[in-house]
Amino acid sequence: MREKLTVSTQNGKRQTTARKSGTRHNKYVPYLFLAPFLILFLAFFLFPSIYSLILSFFQYRGYGNARFVGLANYKAIFLFPYFYQTLRNVLFYYIVHTLPLLSISFMLAYLIHSRLARFRGLFKSLIFLPQIMPIVCAALIFRVLFATHSGVVNNLLGTSIGFLDPGYPIWMKMAVIFLITWRAMGWYMVVFLSGLTGLDESILESAVIDGVGPWQKIRYVVLPLMRPILLLSLLIETIGTFKLSVEPNILLGTGAGPSIPAQGAPVINVVLNYVRGGNFGMASAAGWIITVIILVLTILQIRLGEGKEA
Numbered sequence: 001m002r003e004k005l006t007v008s009t010q011n012g013k014r015q016t017t018a019r020k021s022g023t024r025h026n027k028y029v030p031y032l033f034l035a036p037f038l039i040l041f042l043a044f045f046l047f048p049s050i051y052s053l054i055l056s057f058f059q060y061r062g063y064g065n066a067r068f069v070g071l072a073n074y075k076a077i078f079l080f081p082y083f084y085q086t087l088r089n090v091l092f093y094y095i096v097h098t099l100p101l102l103s104i105s106f107m108l109a110y111l112i113h114s115r116l117a118r119f120r121g122l123f124k125s126l127i128f129l130p131q132i133m134p135i136v137c138a139a140l141i142f143r144v145l146f147a148t149h150s151g152v153v154n155n156l157l158g159t160s161i162g163f164l165d166p167g168y169p170i171w172m173k174m175a176v177i178f179l180i181t182w183r184a185m186g187w188y189m190v191v192f193l194s195g196l197t198g199l200d201e202s203i204l205e206s207a208v209i210d211g212v213g214p215w216q217k218i219r220y221v222v223l224p225l226m227r228p229i230l231l232l233s234l235l236i237e238t239i240g241t242f243k244l245s246v247e248p249n250i251l252l253g254t255g256a257g258p259s260i261p262a263q264g265a266p267v268i269n270v271v272l273n274y275v276r277g278g279n280f281g282m283a284s285a286a287g288w289i290i291t292v293i294i295l296v297l298t299i300l301q302i303r304l305g306e307g308k309e310a
Helices: 023-055 072-078 081-113 120-132 135-145 152-157 169-197 201-209 214-225 227-242 246-251 268-276 280-309
Strands: 002-008 014-020
Touching: 023 280, 072 280, 081 120, 081 169, 081 227, 081 268, 120 169, 135 152, 135 169, 135 246, 169 227, 169 246, 201 214, 214 227, 227 280, 268 280
Parallel strands: none
Antiparallel strands: 002 014
16 A cells, blocks of 8 residues: 655645555564564473473472472472582583683684694584584493493503593593583684684784784784683583583493483483472472572673673
8 A cells, every 4th residue: 555645846846756654564574573583482492481480389290280389399409419419510520621622622723723724624624523423422432432441541541440430430520521522622613713713814913013922912812802702602611511411421321221320410410310200390490490500600700701801
């Protein structure tokens, strides 16, 4: 539909123009394009999140009537020694592997980005290959590599280190750290490589002209420019570590069902164990406790990052 408008010009003549009558409805067009995302977001994230929060105050087995228990689920989890054991395990994984992972990934990205690197496409593909490998396959390969007596690593070193032995909890956790570091290295290499590609080359060239050495250029020029990407990578790795599940469960599993030694179990196993036991209220409470821990760590890291930037 169009409506005609008649306007007067400066020379006294009258001119007829046309205007769409439906232009005021154009403001709703962006929401039409956003509708698929909004529907999926509401159906698979917002509604389940609110429902799980409400469910955390109830005792519910997935069928029958739900019984309101208030904060009893949260109190039971905070009094559960297994929860603190798994939380310590995840904190160990996070503290020990995060800095080496991001450092090695950044150095690989920097070397590939440098003009001295040859066969860059080949190296990028080889380094990124573990990321596209199925997690279960990678965990089974590392299970063969780190077996106590017949493992490849022990045979090469002539040792019998109990990497997968519950009697050696540190070595158990180190085997998991080797696995998650090996898998994630390619991903962060690509992330850092994209950040390095976006840097202003004139700034780097000016630093070289001013006599800045290679390490000084990395420390005082490249790293400050890469701070937002480094902070984002740190946040992603924090969330990923607390959601860690498949790698330790497959690598350290005893083969007797879902059992895994408590010395290496991730904190997400608390949620999984309650789900297997049919206690969905406790599982929801444990999930929200983990969510709050991740949120607190994320806020602290953002504040520290902003403080350093200031």
